[in-house]
Amino acid sequence: MTATIATSQTILVVGGGISGMTAALEAAECGREVVLVERSATLGGRTALLYRYFPKMCHPTCGLEINLRRLKSNRHVRVMTMVEVVSIEGQRGAYSVTLKIRPRYVSEICTACGDCGAAISTEIPNTDNYGQDKRKAAYLPFAMAYPQRYVLDPSLIGTADAEKAKAACKVGAIDLAMQEQTVTLSVGAVIWATGWKPYDAARIQPYGYGRFPNVITSLEFERLADPNGPTGGKLLRPSDRREAKNIAFIQCAGSRDENHLRHCSRICCMASLKQTQYVREAHGDAGKSTVYYIDIRAIDRFEDFYQQVQRDSTVTFVKSKVASIDAAQNGDLILHGVDTEGYHRYASTHELVVLAIGMEPESSGITLPTDVITDSSGFIEGSADGGMLGAGAASSPLDVNRSVQSATGAALRAIKVIHQTAGEEA
Numbered sequence: 320m321t322a323t324i325a326t327s328q329t330i331l332v333v334g335g336g337i338s339g340m341t342a343a344l345e346a347a348e349c350g351r352e353v354v355l356v357e358r359s360a361t362l363g364g365r366t367a368l369l370y371r372y373f374p375k376m377c378h379p380t381c382g383l384e385i386n387l388r389r390l391k392s393n394r395h396v397r398v399m400t401m402v403e404v405v406s407i408e409g410q411r412g413a414y415s416v417t418l419k420i421r422p423r424y425v426s427e428i429c430t431a432c433g434d435c436g437a438a439i440s441t442e443i444p445n446t447d448n449y450g451q452d453k454r455k456a457a458y459l460p461f462a463m464a465y466p467q468r469y470v471l472d473p474s475l476i477g478t479a480d481a482e483k484a485k486a487a488c489k490v491g492a493i494d495l496a497m498q499e500q501t502v503t504l505s506v507g508a509v510i511w512a513t514g515w516k517p518y519d520a521a522r523i524q525p526y527g528y529g530r531f532p533n534v535i536t537s538l539e540f541e542r543l544a545d546p547n548g549p550t551g552g553k554l555l556r557p558s559d560r561r562e563a564k565n566i567a568f569i570q571c572a573g574s575r576d577e578n579h580l581r582h583c584s585r586i587c588c589m590a591s592l593k594q595t596q597y598v599r600e601a602h603g604d605a606g607k608s609t610v611y612y613i614d615i616r617a618i619d620r621f622e623d624f625y626q627q628v629q630r631d632s633t634v635t636f637v638k639s640k641v642a643s644i645d646a647a648q649n650g651d652l653i654l655h656g657v658d659t660e661g662y663h664r665y666a667s668t669h670e671l672v673v674l675a676i677g678m679e680p681e682s683s684g685i686t687l688p689t690d691v692i693t694d695s696s697g698f699i700e701g702s703a704d705g706g707m708l709g710a711g712a713a714s715s716p717l718d719v720n721r722s723v724q725s726a727t728g729a730a731l732r733a734i735k736v737i738h739q740t741a742g743e744e745a
């Protein structure tokens with residue numbers, strides 16, 4: 320089915336993470352009409368999957384909650400989830416956008432009671448926990464998900480469990496006949512806030528990710544530490560579900576490396592410094608974190624946090640690029656390398672190894688219009704005529720604070736495009 324929404328002078332924001340939400344809100348609070356499209360079932364992006372934020376160590380729910388409140392009270396933003404951009408044609412001030420809306424199989428009248436999930440037994444890998452556990456195939460992505468509406472995984476459709484879910488819904492919100500839709504949109508400016516994805520750790524062969532179960536990524540560790548994560552917040556190692564107390568953090572895993580990502584992802588050092596404090600939180604003085612680093616990049620206001628972690632007696636810093644990892648018999652891991660402060664070789668044993676994995680621009684499912692310029696790593700700079708803009712981690716590897724700044728700047732530039740092209744039309 321094809322529908323057309325005529326929204327002249329509208330700004331389209333693609334991606335509903337912290338950057339997309341910010342760009343949409345800043346433009347809408349200036350009175351512009353905004354359509355915010357997100358391909359997953361909820362807004363929030365990867366920020367919503369962090370346990371705590373550096374440097375303040377607060378939970379991401381507070382920032383998310385404020386933005387959701389602003390969004391709900393703003394009539395200028397239209398939020399569309401489970402939507403992807405199929406194509407964009409035209410130029411600054413006059414784009415025609417085709418969107419594909421995937422079926423959620425659950426309508427707006429859902430009360431998020433959870434009866435559909437409780438009624439079924441089918442489980443699917445929980446992508447929000449990076450596949451470390453499973454969840455029901457009728458699910459709410461996370462407690463603060465927006466919209467607060469369940470979603471049925473497409474694999475459920477046509478099964479007996481789909482009928483059970485439908486029968487369990489007291490308000491009749493489940494529609495198993497829902498179909499994919501195509502929508503066309505007229506917009507004046509486009510903000511790409513499609514974010515980032517982790518570098519594929521399996522490609523760093525000497526570190527054995529995928530071969531050694533107790534080598535995990537910093538993102539997987541983030542979910543392990545979270546009470547809403549796959550282990551209820553316990554730092555259990557995958558091989559034997561034993562609590563890991565002696566943990567290695569390897570910096571620049573796939574970053575600043577000619578064979579992998581050439582760029583520095585900027586946030587990985589801070590993420591690992593933060594995660595040493597998860598180990599302290601879990602085990603107190605009995606925890607042991609060792610950070611293997613080339614140099615620590617804790618710029619500007621992050622320096623204080625770095626110094627605070629340096630004073631923590633449970634944290635050791637080893638200036639070294641780890642050369643390789645071997646497995647010991649009990650699931651422990653032996654890290655090999657040379658400590659460049661003193662130039663001595665080490666073979667150090669740890670119960671769990673966390674790779675501080677680099678950030679790449681999210682590219683899956685995205686076909687950028689040909690006039691969009693990207694940098695040498697694929698981050699989006701925008702179109703030459705200024706009608707399309709990159710924002711947040713889609714434009715550069717950025718922390719949340721800098722993503723918000725970038726998104727605010729993009730909103731301002733998009734508003735300028737709308738004003739200028741309205742003037743040209745008049």
Ligand SMILES: Cc1cc2nc3c(=O)[nH]c(=O)nc-3n(C[C@H](O)[C@H](O)[C@H](O)COP(=O)(O)OP(=O)(O)OC[C@H]3O[C@@H](n4cnc5c(N)ncnc54)[C@H](O)[C@@H]3O)c2cc1C
Pocket residue numbers: 333334335336337338339356357358359362363364365366369371372373374402403404512513514515516537538541586590593676678681683684685710711712713717718719720722
């Ligand atoms: C291990 C780790 C820990 C971190 N910890 C912190 C921290 O403590 N503090 C901090 O400040 N930063 C931290 N960061 C960085 C933080 O995750 C980013 O700054 C933040 O996610 C950037 O937000 P974003 O909205 O730009 O991108 P994202 O969070 O990636 O959001 C992008 C959104 O766009 C959507 N999308 C993608 N493609 C499409 C498409 N084609 N169509 C529609 N929608 C699409 C995605 O589904 C997603 O919702 C950490 C990063 C890592 C790797």
